[in-house]
Amino acid sequence: MKNTIIVVLLATTLRLIFARYTGLGIDESYMVAASHQFAISYFDHPLASWWLELGSRWLFGSASPIVVRLPFIMLSAVSSWLLYLLTTRLYGARAGFWAVVAYNISPVFSLAFGSWVLPDGPLDAALLAAAYALSRALGVADGEAEPQTRWWAAAGFFAGLAMLSKYSAALVLLGAVFVLLTDPKARPQLRHAAPWGAGMLAVLMFTPVLYWNARHGWQSFDYQSGRALGLRLHPLAPLSIWGGEALFVLPWLWLPMMGLLLRALRRGPAERRGWMLSCLAILPVVLFSVVSIWSSTRILYHWAAPGYLLLLPMLGHWAAGWRPRWRNGIALFSALLLASTAMLIAAEVSFAVIPYSAIPAKPGKSPLLQAVDWDSIAPEIPPGINAVAALRWYDAGKIGYALRGRSTIVTVFGADPHEFGDSAPPFSLLGKNVLLIAMPGNATKISAFYAPYFKSLVPGPTLTVMHHGQLLLAIPSFIGTDLVAVPK
Known part of the structure; x- marks a missing residue:
C-alpha cells in the first residue's frame, strides 16, 4: 500500500505542475467559456464536469487553469485509489499496485482525464466505484466471497453518478446487466429487490438530464446519437481506431489488455473476476470501432477509454506475475517518457524553451x-x-x-x-x-x-x-x- 500511495502522490504532483504551466485546450476553454451558471444539464454532456469547474471557480474566485483543473486532478487520485481497491479485491495487493502504475503511466488516463476539464475524469471515478460496489454485491473476489446485498445501493448510486458524467457510461452499465444475466452465481439475485432498486436509483438520478433534454428539444441526445449516423463505408476503419486507441493507452499496455480481454471472454462465467470485468469493458472497446465502418463522423480515440479502464485490474494481475526485470524497466521507461513529455510541453508553453525555428508552422497552424x-x-x-x-x-x-x-x-x-x-x-x-x-x-x-x-x-x-x-x-x-x- 505504501508504494501505491507514493505512485499516486508523484502522479498528482506531475499533474499539478502540468496544469499550472499549460493553457487550457480547445475543449477545456469551451467548457469554461460556455458555462456561466449551474444547470441540471448541458448541450454536450450531463452536469458533473460542468459543476466541478463552476464550483472550483466559485470557491477560489478565479478561472485560472490550475483552479478549473483542480477538481479533476483530485479525482484522478481518487480514481487511482478506487482502482487499487477494486484490483486488490479481485486479484490481490500486488496486482492492485501494478494496476495503479498502469493507470498513471497511460497518457489518456494520467494526463488527459487526470488533469483536463473533461467529463471523463468524473466518469472514471464513478465507474470504478460502481464496479467495486458491484463486485461486493455479487460476491466476486479473489477466493470465496458471499454476496453483500447492501452494496447494491452503492452500485446504483455510483452508476447514477457515472450517467451524470457522460452518456457513454450506459455502455458499461449495460455490461453490468449482462453479468447479472449470464453469471450463474449472480442470476439468482434478480429474484430480489436490491438490484432492481439499484437500477431505479440510477435512473432516478439521471432524470434531471432527461428533463433538461425534454425542455431543450432533445438536442443533447440528437447531437450525441448523430455521431453514429451517415454513410462512409470504410471496412478497415476499426484497425485505425484500435491503432489510435493503442497510442492513447500505450501500445505495450494495450496489447496485453486485448489479449486478457479475449482470454476472459473465452473462459466465460466460470472465471467470475475476468468475466465481470470483460463484460463491463466489451461494449466501449468494440462499439466505436464497429460504428467507424459506416459513420461519417470522426470517431475519437478516447471514446473507448471506459472499456480499457475496466481492463486495468486484469492487466495489473498479469503484470504482477511477469518477469520483474522487463516489467519494472517498461514501467520506469513509460513513466519517464510521460513525465518528460508533460514537462517539455509545460516549459514550452510557459517559457518558450524550444527555439522558434524548431517549430516550423505558419500562423494558424502551430500545435x-x-x-x-x-x-x-x-x-x-x-x-x-x-x-x-x-x-x-x-x-x-x-x-x-x-x-x-x-x-x-x-x-x-x-x-x-x-x-x-x-x-x-x-x-x-x-x-x-x-x-x-x-x-x-x-x-x-x-x-x-x-x-x-x-x-x-x-x-x-x-x-x-x-x-x-x-x-x-x-x-x-x-x-x-x-x-x-x-x-x-
Missing part, C-alpha cells in the same frame, strides 16, 4: 494554439463592443476564455453553436454591437453574408494570438453595429 491561452487578444477588443461572435464553437471557446472576467458576451453564429446556443443565444444580442470573427473562410464573403444582419458592418482590428513574441494566429474581424436580425 501550440491548443495549449496556449489566447489572452493576447483581450486588449485588442475595441471599446463599445457588447459581444463577440465566432463562426465555430471551438474558436468561441478559446476567445471566450481569453475574455474571462470581462462583461463581453461570446456567442456563435452558425448551425453548430454547442452550449453557446443555450448560454448566449444570438437572439439575445439583438440591438447590440458585435465583433464578428471572420474565420474560417474568405473575409470578404463573410462580410457580404453577415452585412444584412447589422445596421452597418465595417472592418475591425486584426486580433493576434501571441506566444512569447511569436505570432501564432492572426484573426480578422468586423464590427457590426446594432444587430437587427438573428443570422441564419
